[in-house]
Amino acid sequence: NGMLDALDACIMDHQFNCGSVAALERIKHPISVARRIMEKTPHVMLVGEGAQQFAVAQGFPLEPNKLSxxxxxxxxxxxxxxxxxxxxxxxxxxxxxxxxxxGPQNHDTIAMLTFDATGNLSGSCTTSGMGFKMRGRLGDSPIIGAGLFVDNEVGAAAATGQGEDVIRMAGAHTVVELMRQGLSPTAACRAAVERVAKIKGVSAKDIQVCFIAVNNQGQHGAFALQKGFSYAVCNAANQKQLLTCDYLLK
Structure with a gap:
């Protein structure tokens, strides 16, 4: 309908504290609003007009309501x-x-996972969602357990790609639970991608889903449905790597 994309984001720390914002319009940094929800309210998620009102009350400026x-x-x-x-x-x-x-139809999600010097995990996930999406559509990114999940005793995981298919199998939570069963981060991500492919059947070739994960030992990994997904790693010495992950459909 020609309106600005609404933005979505969530954040989660090592103590199961989390905040989420969805269908947020005219606010530039939804992840910062999600953090305020986590830190300043008793709630986990705010959506739509109420989320915008909260953001403005917290001092976030309203952006112009017009397309570039x-x-x-x-x-x-x-x-x-x-x-x-x-x-x-x-x-x-x-x-x-x-x-x-x-391209206007292909703005990827940004998901980040951290393993700090004290061994604590946290994560965030933020997106503009599908280009030209139906107003009110939400993907996995603002949903704790789908786009992001953190369990400090096990690990953390996040997702990007076709959000509807990540939601259907509680993607990030599934990856963490697979690590709980003893799988490495990469193996857990692969098993979750295989589950997406099994659910989608022949139409899996038309989508992309990717998972990243880190366990409670700081080991990281990723796996994708299709070729072409890469992820970045940065250590305490600020040494950075851009890694290309393996994929299922070959």
Whole structure:
């Protein structure tokens, strides 16, 4: 309907404290609002107009309620067909026709997991969701247990990709529970991806789902449904690596 994308985010610490915001409009940093919900309220999730009111009360400025010229142009072009059919990992294809930052239909989720010097885990997950999505649509990113889950005794996990399919199998929570059963972070992520593929059947080839995980020993891993997913790792010495993870559909 030509309105600005609503934003979603969640955050969780090592003591099961968590905060989440969904369908947040005109606020630039939803993850910061999610943290305020965690720290300043007795609630876990605020949504829509109430979330915006809370954010403003906490001092977050309202952004202009209008599309940028590039976004307006992309929206008008999309209206010609009104078709939503994202291409998995389009940001890695080198296709320059899809618009800025990977194309208007393909803004990935940003998920982060931390293992600190005291051995405590935490995580966050934030997204703008699908481009041209139906107003009110939510994916997995703001849902504790789907887009993100942290259990300090076991590990932490987060997801990116087609949110509906992550929600269906409680993705991040599933990965953590698989680590509880003794699987490594990579093996747990793979088992969760295999479950997504089993649920989707032949249509699995049309989507992308990826999981990242870290266990309570600081070991990390990831696994994807399709080729093309990479994740970054940074240690206490600020040494950084960009790693390409293995994938299921070959």
């Amino acid at each position: 010229p590039d976004a307006e142009k992309a929206y008008r072009e999309w209206l010609k067909t009104s078709e939503y059919k994202p291409v998995p990992n389009i940001e890695n294809t080198g296709n320059k026709k899809v618009g800025p930052v990977g």
